[in-house]
Amino acid sequence: MRFRSVLFIPCGNPRAMAKAPGLRCDALIFDLEDAVGDQARDGALTALAEILKETFTATTVLVRIHPQYLNAIHRVLKDAAFDGIVVPKVNGTEDIRGVMMAWPKIPLWAMIETAEGAANLWEIAGLPLKGLIAGPNDLRKDLRTRPMAGRQDILFVLSQIVLFGRANGKVVLDGVYNQFRDTEGFAAECAQGRSLGFDGKTLIHPDQIAPCELAFGPSADEVAWAKSVVAAFEGSDAGLLAVNGEMVERLHLDQAKKILEDAS
Ligand SMILES: CC(C)(COP(=O)(O)OP(=O)(O)OC[C@H]1O[C@@H](n2cnc3c(N)ncnc32)[C@H](O)[C@@H]1OP(=O)(O)O)[C@@H](O)C(=O)NCCC(=O)NCCSC(=O)C[C@H](O)C(=O)O
Numbered sequence: 001m002r003f004r005s006v007l008f009i010p011c012g013n014p015r016a017m018a019k020a021p022g023l024r025c026d027a028l029i030f031d032l033e034d035a036v037g038d039q040a041r042d043g044a045l046t047a048l049a050e051i052l053k054e055t056f057t058a059t060t061v062l063v064r065i066h067p068q069y070l071n072a073i074h075r076v077l078k079d080a081a082f083d084g085i086v087v088p089k090v091n092g093t094e095d096i097r098g099v100m101m102a103w104p105k106i107p108l109w110a111m112i113e114t115a116e117g118a119a120n121l122w123e124i125a126g127l128p129l130k131g132l133i134a135g136p137n138d139l140r141k142d143l144r145t146r147p148m149a150g151r152q153d154i155l156f157v158l159s160q161i162v163l164f165g166r167a168n169g170k171v172v173l174d175g176v177y178n179q180f181r182d183t184e185g186f187a188a189e190c191a192q193g194r195s196l197g198f199d200g201k202t203l204i205h206p207d208q209i210a211p212c213e214l215a216f217g218p219s220a221d222e223v224a225w226a227k228s229v230v231a232a233f234e235g236s237d238a239g240l241l242a243v244n245g246e247m248v249e250r251l252h253l254d255q256a257k258k259i260l261e262d263a264s
């Protein structure tokens with residue numbers, strides 16, 4: 001399953017909700033948390049229950065719950081069809097266990113967006129979760145950082161999400177980019193997220209889907225490199241070879257095969 005492009009849909013926005021079934025991204029996250037004002041909460045939940053009856057172009061449909069309204073959400077969605085729950089502001093393992101009790105069979109995703117959650121990342125990542133998602137907005141609020149070029153202010157947390165996520169076999173998703181009209185800045189942040197090791201990025205606007213897909217998929221250069229490595233090892237049982245002036249080992253062959261698989 002691919003998780004390159006993962007778009008938040010604000011459940012309180014009927015126009016955005018109407019677009020959701022046809023959107024060509026890997027996953028959708030229907031948001032019942034920060035995107036929904038308190039007055040709109042009941043309507044948003046009803047709208048979500050209705051839309052979950054539809055068929056989606058996206059392969060994975062997730063719901064970001066609001067832990068404060070867990071009982072109401074569970075009551076309305078208990079028979080609804082969706083593929084996972086995103087738990088926001090996870091501070092520690094207890095925040096996940098409560099949701100696991102309510103939905104024992106559905107895959108859970110933890111958002112790492114508080115100082116406490118980041119400090120407890122190793123324990124959280126050790127839980128049977130599907131994935132970890134960075135939340136840069138809440139993280140900056142909680143850490144009291146100021147946005148810096150190259151996300152230097154939160155880079156250590158982003159890298160730890162990748163580190164602890166990978167060590168525990170989780171899908172790891174980068175956080176959202178708020179300046180949704182800034183295509184250059186967005187492309188740069190996607191490239192950085194890809195280089196840091198994230199599987200994909202969470203998005204806030206449909207216009208971010210295509211550039212995100214491009215950034216997180218294998219580049220033309222990577223595919224060319226992968227083909228040359230696979231070709232070089234064909235019929236050879238050598239441990240390492242020189243290919244185009246570069247030493248490549250069998251671990252690179254594994255990487256090359258993965259790139260070609262991702263590109264297909
Ligand atoms: C950011 C937006 C408020 C901008 O919306 P808008 O001004 O309406 O943009 P456009 O006019 O360009 O929109 C064009 C049409 O596309 C629809 N649209 C926009 N966004 C979405 C979306 N996310 N999903 C589906 N459809 C969308 C508009 O309705 C327009 O439709 P139409 O009028 O029929 O042509 C808006 O993009 C938005 O609300 N985005 C989602 C915001 C959100 O969900 N935020 C919460 C999650 S992010 C987060 O919390 C991060 C994390 O927790 C952290 O701490 O960092």
Ligand SMILES: [Mg+2]
Nearest residue numbers: 113135137138
């Ligand atoms: Mg947040």
